[in-house]
Amino acid sequence: MNINTSFECEICGTITNCRIGMSNRAEQPLGFCCQECGQRIDIVIGGKHAGITGAIELKAQVPFDDETNFVDLHLDFPVYFGKYVMGHTPYLRAVERIGPENIQRHSARLSHLDACYTKFGFFQTLLKFYTREKWVPFKKAIEKQFSGAVISDKMQDRNAALYKTIAEIMWPFAMxxxxxxxxxxxxxxxxxxxxxxxxxxxxxxxxxxxxxxxxxxxxxxxxxxxxxxxxxxxxxxxxxxxxxxxxxxxxxxxxxxxxxxxxxxxxxxxxxxxxxxxxxxxxxxxxxxxxxxxxxxxxxxxxxxxxxxxxxxxxxxxxxxxxxxxxxxxxxxxxxxxxxxxxxxxxxxxxxxxxxxxxxxxxxxxxxxxxxxxxxxxxxxxxxxxxxxxxxxxxxxxxxxxxxxxxxxxxxxxxxxxxxx
Ligand SMILES: [Zn+2]
Known part of the structure; x- marks a missing residue:
């Protein structure tokens, strides 16, 4: 899904047309700078911090014209500043660049991050239990938060559980x-x-x-x-x-x-x-x-x-x-x-x-x-x-x-x- 919207810079009044492609992340902090004066414009979609700073949102005049500055925003891809082309969304442009198969791979990684980012805190705690050798809470956290198992008190079994969890959480960053x-x-x-x-x-x-x-x-x-x-x-x-x-x-x-x-x-x-x-x-x-x-x-x-x-x-x-x-x-x-x-x-x-x-x-x-x-x-x-x-x-x-x-x-x-x- 895409949203077309326009922002008027708080500092210089320049209008930037913006097409925002929706990621699946619950909270999406996006941002760009006014191309005239460099003012930062932040847009947060969803979550506790939703809102706009640095600009005033205007009702978009669609289709966008060619004269107004334009930016495509999507959390999952690099940003594109350039000419607005109707239907040529960030997602579509990305498909064109890397092909549908690679888009699926890229999306699978990001979906994983979207789905488990609430667990990042537990993961950090788990690693602390391991490094401080707190084996009872370590075992409990593996079982409760990561549906893993520590099958004995031998170090090799603790390590097996640890490295399995790391691989599961971190795979989107691996080649x-x-x-x-x-x-x-x-x-x-x-x-x-x-x-x-x-x-x-x-x-x-x-x-x-x-x-x-x-x-x-x-x-x-x-x-x-x-x-x-x-x-x-x-x-x-x-x-x-x-x-x-x-x-x-x-x-x-x-x-x-x-x-x-x-x-x-x-x-x-x-x-x-x-x-x-x-x-x-x-x-x-x-x-x-x-x-x-x-x-x-x-x-x-x-x-x-x-x-x-x-x-x-x-x-x-x-x-x-x-x-x-x-x-x-x-x-x-x-x-x-x-x-x-x-x-x-x-x-x-x-x-x-x-x-x-x-x-x-x-x-x-x-x-x-x-x-x-x-x-x-x-x-x-x-x-x-x-x-x-x-x-x-x-x-x-x-x-x-x-x-x-x-x-x-x-x-x-x-x-x-x-x-x-
Ligand atoms: Zn400006």
Whole structure:
């Protein structure tokens, strides 16, 4: 369903014709900026906050004429500013761009979010019970809120219930098919190591367990899921881009304030930080696969042109190497990182330097290079692109979280059984 309506800007009086395509979400916060003066116009449909700010709603003169500014709004797709064409709704335009099959996939993801967003709070609480090891409420919450089961007090059964619930809640953000491919590869690597380098592989697992490295990393990963769910609305148009390879620079259909942008910026930074630590597991396994010892990097892989050997002496030493350089010390990596998953320029800019966000144009200006006091060379990306980067980074973190999961399983099911049996 679509609604045609017109808004008169409170500041400059300019009229914008607006066609709003209805999403199925109970509350739909939409927004755009007056194209004349930049005034923010917010429209909330449904829910407790329903109403309009920044403009006065007028009775629409339909069909819309060509002279008046026009915007198409739909929570589930990128925004279109341009010429009004009767019947050419945001939904129809999206179908044209990505085809009916992909529209169904996109819609299935969003329907899932629409249907379960009242559970997001319970989910966050559930993760807290797990990380604080409150096993009785954890079990109750799994059974009551997520119709799952914790079949025993063994850690492997708690983990099974936890990861099943995560997969159920979070699947709209995953790339279809990715998880099963990854799990297969992780199992393959572990079986190979168990057969060929068993004591060394177990020594690696012992070290990452004793230092709590694996546990801390797991807890950090768990902390990201509720934050991705909180970013659900601005991520919707980014999810659309999975299917729209030829996408042109566009904006998203809701207003995102500078404060909100700061939250997403921190989210991106924190995910990148986790990936950097997950890299350590990848490197340890790579050393085991190639040399049968998680601490042994390829000799002289870190040799500089001036003859200084920076090859890490141990996996522990590797941990502290900056994110952007970690890849240089892994020979013929068994794990393939996704494209753009580790965009070091953007990550660095966000972690260490200044970024400017203009909430009217939705443009982010960042300064990727260190250049002393002056920050002159800037790059610009749209907020929508940025949210796509968040999504890509999240997926990479989640892929490697599955590696953490499978290392725990190996420990519970094989290593522990061996030690006690
Ligand atoms: Zn205006």
């Amino acid at each position: 279809p098919g990715q998880a099963s491919n990854d799990i297969e590869q992780y199992m393959g690597v572990q079986l190979y190591l168990a057969e060929n380098h068993r004591p060394a592989f177990h020594a690696f697992i012992d070290e990452i367990l004793e230092t709590k490295f694996l546990k801390n990393l797991q807890v950090a990963c768990l902390g990201i899921y509720p934050r991705i769910l909180k970013a659900e609305l601005p991520l919707r148009p980014a999810l659309f881009l999975d299917f729209d390879a030829a996408y042109q620079k566009q904006t998203i259909p809701m207003r995102v304030s500078a404060d909100q942008f700061d939250d997403f910026k921190d989210l991106y930074k924190d995910i990148a930080e986790i990936i950097s630590r997950q890299f350590v597991l990848v490197a340890g396994l790579n050393n085991l696969l190639k040399r049968g010892d998680h601490n042994v990097f390829k000799p002289e892989i870190g040799m500089t042109k001036s003859g200084k050997d920076q090859t890490p002496k141990s996996l522990h030493a590797f941990t502290d190497i900056p994110f952007g350089q970690k890849g240089d010390f892994i020979d013929d990596n068994w794990f393939t990182f996704g494209e753009q998953a580790a965009d070091n320029q953007l990550r660095n800019a966000i972690a260490h330097f200044k970024t400017d966000y203009d909430d009217i144009t939705q443009k982010i200006t960042y300064y990727p290079r260190k250049e002393g006091m002056k920050q002159e060379k800037s790059e610009v990306i749209y907020f929508l692109d940025f949210m796509q980067r968040v999504l890509v980074a999240y997926r990479e973190m989640n892929r490697l979280h599955q590696l953490i999961k499978s290392l725990f399983y190996y420990h519970y099911l094989i290593q522990t059984a061996e030690n006690t049996g």
